[in-house]
Amino acid sequence: MAGHDAQCRLGLIGAGTFGLRHSRFIARSDRADLVAAADPAFGPDRPVPDELHDLARYCDHREMLARGDLDGVIVASPSEMHVSHALDCLDAGVAVLVEKPVAVDREQARPLLDRVAADSRARVLVGHHRRHHPAVAAARELIGQGRLGEIRTIAAVWATHKSDAYFEVEWRRRQPGGGMLLINLIHEVDLLRHLVGEIASVEAIASNQARGLEVEDTAGLVLRFANGAIGTLVGSDSAVSPWGWDQATEDDPTFPYHPGQPCLLIAGSRGAVSVPDMTVFTQPAPSWLEPVTQNQIPVEGADAFARQLAHFADVAAGRARPLVTAEDALRSFEVVRTAARSRVS
């Protein structure tokens, strides 16, 4: 483990679908070990998941935190519990990687934001893992260097068909916390803010027509960025398509990989890029009568979760500042919350 002091000793709060996926990402990592997990569902009636056999298990996360030997904790409990679980971790003096959304309400988030602002030792990273993908870093550099000129338009899509079984979990069917805006499109909003800049206003239509649940299953957002760019973001958890970050990258092996399919199209006054395939289109003298030149930016080491984990180990050790802070993540939450209020059916 050249260059690093020691393995980061991690705990997990919430050993459900994504908590277990985190445990698999950690098992592949040379930067961190998972040593304990907490979930009230642990108990004699529930078989222990294979991933968690060899570590200490607790029904109450506060007992886990009382061990006193953890460097960091990943919070993957239902979304409405994120703030209180993150605060408990900070009280125990450990760094937190809290899953998105960081909160389900601005007021709920306030104590966490205040705590981070007041305590320089409070380290909170929010799990918008896509920012750690090298294609995102490459796109941000391309845009930041002005190679696309002034950004004018963005078209983003995330559309896939979740199974009915996914919605048997109670919190995914209801507010606050459920719905594809807060569970899925918040990632796209975070990426767009990271790549293009702050979103000044949003108009949206959200619908629950496909599944008939309390929460939306399909939505369209029109975004006006502070720099003048205008974007659209459409998404559905009830539509078949290869378009969406989960299908277009190998971030999460749970989802089949459809290489070469873009899910963000960003166009500026001098050029355009499609992400994550990183095809770049430019024109030395912009004209709709001339062909655009097409190039590919190579993307290597595309494992966003491994990179996020390595970054979290650095954050926990005080070597890095969080790439996604709680305050930053809350801005993405605000955009999707506005959209979620725009339900039409």
Ligand SMILES: NC(=O)c1ccc[n+]([C@@H]2O[C@H](COP(=O)([O-])OP(=O)(O)OC[C@H]3O[C@@H](n4cnc5c(N)ncnc54)[C@H](O)[C@@H]3O)[C@@H](O)[C@H]2O)c1
């Ligand atoms: N970053 C991503 O790409 C990504 C992907 C999926 C889910 N998530 C986020 O991860 C979180 C969990 O989602 P999920 O699909 O795994 O949910 P889930 O319902 O499958 O798992 C949640 C787990 O938390 C446990 N839990 C409930 N109360 C608890 C408590 N008081 N203390 C500890 N554990 C408790 C439940 O028993 C369950 O095992 C959500 O906030 C979701 O938005 C993020």
